[in-house]
Amino acid sequence: MFFLPATLEPMQRLVAIHKHLKMKDFVSTEELMKVAADAIGAPHIHRRTFDRDKNTLIDELNAPLIFNRKVKAWKYTEDFDLIPYIPMNSKETDAVIIYKMMLNQLDGSPISKCLNDLLARILKEVDITDSDMEYFEKYYKNIEFEKKPVIKGMKYFLLIHAAIDEKKVISFFYEPYISRKVKKITLTPGKLIEKDGSWFVEGNIVKGETKKSFGLDKISRVKILRGDSLKGNNGGYLKI
Numbered sequence: 001m002f003f004l005p006a007t008l009e010p011m012q013r014l015v016a017i018h019k020h021l022k023m024k025d026f027v028s029t030e031e032l033m034k035v036a037a038d039a040i041g042a043p044h045i046h047r048r049t050f051d052r053d054k055n056t057l058i059d060e061l062n063a064p065l066i067f068n069r070k071v072k073a074w075k076y077t078e079d080f081d082l083i084p085y086i087p088m089n090s091k092e093t094d095a096v097i098i099y100k101m102m103l104n105q106l107d108g109s110p111i112s113k114c115l116n117d118l119l120a121r122i123l124k125e126v127d128i129t130d131s132d133m134e135y136f137e138k139y140y141k142n143i144e145f146e147k148k149p150v151i152k153g154m155k156y157f158l159l160i161h162a163a164i165d166e167k168k169v170i171s172f173f174y175e176p177y178i179s180r181k182v183k184k185i186t187l188t189p190g191k192l193i194e195k196d197g198s199w200f201v202e203g204n205i206v207k208g209e210t211k212k213s214f215g216l217d218k219i220s221r222v223k224i225l226r227g228d229s230l231k232g233n234n235g236g237y238l239k240i
Contacts, residue, residue, distance in 0.1 A: 012039045013053050014061075018082040021065070026073035114158075156222040157192065160201050163224045164189045169206060172222040174214050185214065186225070 016039035017032050029050065036053060037045045054074075057063035064077040096119075103115055156172070163170045171186045189203035193213065202213040 009040045010053065010056070013045070013049075014056060015039070015082065017053060017057070018063075018080075021074065021076050022080075024075075026068060026071050026075050028073045032074060154199065154216060156216060156219065157199065159222055159224065160189055160216075161192060164191065164203075166224075169225040170222055171225055172214075172219045175218050175220075177215075177218065185219075187212075187214075 013036040016035045020027055020032060020035045029047075033045055033047070033050045036050060037043065054065065058065050061082065063080055063082075065074060066077055067074055100119060103112060103119065160170060162168075169186060169188050171184065173182050174185045175182045186206040187201070187203045188206060189201050190211075191202050193200045193202055199216045200213040201216065201219075202211065204211050
């Protein structure tokens with residue numbers, strides 16, 4: 001696994017060496033050392049510094065770099081991209097693993113599936129293997145997040161968000177917490193708000209332009225209505 005260096009200089013040297021190797025068929029050690037020194041604004045670098053950079057390329061980044069003893073120069077034996085994946089330092093790796101654990105709180109909800117799929121795609125681009133994941137999850141087994149119950153109404157989350165983005169009016173049926181009397185609401189949604197583990201949609205009711213919020217767990221049969229959402233029944237513009 002390749003972690004980003006603690007300082008920028010090693011990465012600057014690696015990038016400079018890599019670019020120079022891509023430009024020429026054969027490059028001497030002395031020339032690569034000069035290129036690396038120029039990259040960090042130094043008059044020179046020590047041979048052991050170059051050896052460390054060269055070993056990083058070969059051993060950690062799997063660069064097809066060889067030394068030709070006849071011409072006494074270095075070259076790539078095939079086309080090579082320096083960083084084909086997203087490099088991560090140890091803190092960033094920890095953050096990814098903990099974030100994955102946090103997502104378990106929302107298991108079963110549509111947004112959880114979307115986020116898990118996205119995280120899986122990200123993990124394919126970083127240098128974290130399945131065995132790495134198993135190790136980290138065992139290492140962090142003493143960290144536990146409370147699993148949240150699936151919030152009712154989350155199936156409408158993306159639909160409502162699309163309506164907000166497209167400035168559309170929505171209609172839905174709402175069952176108040178106290179009266180339990182179902183009402184049909186026509187709303188110009190302005191934002192989605194998370195509070196204490198629950199999601200609410202806030203906006204202006206079309207008739208009367210009253211701003212209210214509704215819990216997603218208390219709404220059903222959400223529809224996006226046709227027409228310009230910014231206009232109320234009287235033709236005036238609603239304020240959100």
